[in-house]
Amino acid sequence: MTVVGHVFAEGNGNWTHLANTVLPGYVSNSLILMVGVGTLSTVLGVGTAWCVSTLAFPARKTLAWAQLLPLAVPSYILAYCYTDLLEFAGPVQTTIRTLFDLDPRHFGFPEIRSLGGAIVVLSLVLYPYTYLLTRAAFNNRSISALEAGRTLGCSTVAVFWRVALPLARPAILAGLALVLMETLADFGAVEYFGVATFTTGIFRTWFGLFDATAALQLSAVLLVFVVVLLALERYSRSQSRFHETSERVQNANLIPLTKGTRWLVCLLCALPVVLGFLIPALQLVWHASSRWAALFEPEFIGLVLNSVSLAATAALVILVPAALLVMAQRSQPNRLVQSAIRFSTSGYAIPGTVVALAVLIPFGAFDNAVDTAATRLFGVNTGLLLSGTLFTLIFAYSVRFLTAAFNTLESGLAQIKPSIEESAYTLGASKRRLLTAVYIPIMRGSVLTAILIVFVDTLKELPATLVLRPFNFNTLAVKTYELASDERLHEAALPALAIVAAGLIPVMLISKGIQRTERGVI
Numbered sequence: 001m002t003v004v005g006h007v008f009a010e011g012n013g014n015w016t017h018l019a020n021t022v023l024p025g026y027v028s029n030s031l032i033l034m035v036g037v038g039t040l041s042t043v044l045g046v047g048t049a050w051c052v053s054t055l056a057f058p059a060r061k062t063l064a065w066a067q068l069l070p071l072a073v074p075s076y077i078l079a080y081c082y083t084d085l086l087e088f089a090g091p092v093q094t095t096i097r098t099l100f101d102l103d104p105r106h107f108g109f110p111e112i113r114s115l116g117g118a119i120v121v122l123s124l125v126l127y128p129y130t131y132l133l134t135r136a137a138f139n140n141r142s143i144s145a146l147e148a149g150r151t152l153g154c155s156t157v158a159v160f161w162r163v164a165l166p167l168a169r170p171a172i173l174a175g176l177a178l179v180l181m182e183t184l185a186d187f188g189a190v191e192y193f194g195v196a197t198f199t200t201g202i203f204r205t206w207f208g209l210f211d212a213t214a215a216l217q218l219s220a221v222l223l224v225f226v227v228v229l230l231a232l233e234r235y236s237r238s239q240s241r242f243h244e245t246s247e248r249v250q251n252a253n254l255i256p257l258t259k260g261t262r263w264l265v266c267l268l269c270a271l272p273v274v275l276g277f278l279i280p281a282l283q284l285v286w287h288a289s290s291r292w293a294a295l296f297e298p299e300f301i302g303l304v305l306n307s308v309s310l311a312a313t314a315a316l317v318i319l320v321p322a323a324l325l326v327m328a329q330r331s332q333p334n335r336l337v338q339s340a341i342r343f344s345t346s347g348y349a350i351p352g353t354v355v356a357l358a359v360l361i362p363f364g365a366f367d368n369a370v371d372t373a374a375t376r377l378f379g380v381n382t383g384l385l386l387s388g389t390l391f392t393l394i395f396a397y398s399v400r401f402l403t404a405a406f407n408t409l410e411s412g413l414a415q416i417k418p419s420i421e422e423s424a425y426t427l428g429a430s431k432r433r434l435l436t437a438v439y440i441p442i443m444r445g446s447v448l449t450a451i452l453i454v455f456v457d458t459l460k461e462l463p464a465t466l467v468l469r470p471f472n473f474n475t476l477a478v479k480t481y482e483l484a485s486d487e488r489l490h491e492a493a494l495p496a497l498a499i500v501a502a503g504l505i506p507v508m509l510i511s512k513g514i515q516r517t518e519r520g521v522i
Helices: 014-021 023-054 060-066 075-086 091-100 115-139 143-151 156-185 188-193 198-208 212-240 259-296 298-331 335-344 352-378 390-413 418-426 431-460 463-468 476-485 489-517
Strands: none
Touching: 014 023, 014 198, 014 212, 023 060, 023 115, 023 156, 023 198, 023 212, 023 259, 060 259, 075 091, 075 115, 075 188, 075 259, 075 476, 075 489, 115 156, 115 188, 115 259, 156 198, 156 212, 188 198, 188 476, 198 212, 198 352, 198 463, 212 352, 259 298, 259 489, 298 335, 298 390, 298 431, 298 476, 298 489, 352 390, 352 463, 390 431, 390 463, 418 431, 431 476, 431 489, 463 476, 476 489
């Protein structure tokens, strides 16, 4: 509402300048980034999902869950690691020049700090979204449809293109929409690579030109992209129910491969995991190995305490409205409530930079109004009550991550059949008794999962924390960004490694959940 309310506001005259100079670059770079990341992520996600779901090859079970590991690595940390590896003075270029005795003046190596580098880095981090949804679609495919394709003489490749892929199209579109929303929201990686996109432009307009109105107007243009992506995601959901027409849904036997092909498929499935998780994790451990003593330094302990306490507080606070929305959806399933819930949980699609800007403007106006009134009435200067406090930061987290908690609790509540509630009421149970004896015991795992997912998302969040954190309050994510921006990658390794280690928790939970629901499949 704050962003939309400033669309036609008169600012400092910078909007016209921005529209005539940098806005076309923001639009073209963002579009190229979305097309590139969307294409590469779809190829990686759909390809690996098809292989682990249908083909028989070595280490298939391990690679099936390992495809989720890149989710634990924030994009900005992957960008720092590959810049350190692939820059001119890095070990890769140095080794190649030494081995082949190449002249540095004539040896051209692709520049990692470029739009192409950002596409590769973001794709390696984001392809698991497409993988997760597409794999579920492949595992739930109708066996009769695939058998019909084979009976009609189609090869394995033809069945993939003409049967399995059309059936999985809604899941692929939903995964693609998530990838594109995360691409639009990314700030750390594109800022480090010097790629001018909407998120970096909003940040520079706000802190470079000190023009919040122009920054909000840039945010409004960005929201147009977000609305289109949300429509794409809704469309994919609406189409999904038309694809399974048979009650006979089960998994086909794995397709055998020749010896050489089996190892080739194994290598292709392992490559994204190696590039997206193993290499950056090993590099961080290597850099951090010389600084283990810093683990016990007051500064690092303070960073950990700040990050953990902030993330834990945000997770517990966000759990309350998420639980209320889930219960409201269950008890009042009408169109008005559904629309209100959909509106309340759309914040995840909005980039952290835009959320921070949209939160700070009204909170700042409130502080100024209270200060003015207190000065006139009582001669007391109240200063800033909300702006620059942890309250504002946690409120921004709530806007951004309410969706994650809501979706997790919603799936947990779906396990409780309405007949169980009716039986409890028939036996004379009150609503309070129903909550303590039925809802809480059954949903205990979902509640814990929601807390952990929001905890880790908050721990990794960079732009909102960077903008809204109180003065002299630092976190692991911000410290990593500051050190890496100063080219002190070795010092940034330890806080970055802590973030990656924390990110593994929800990845393991998701992997465990998939194995539980698909037991007997992998």
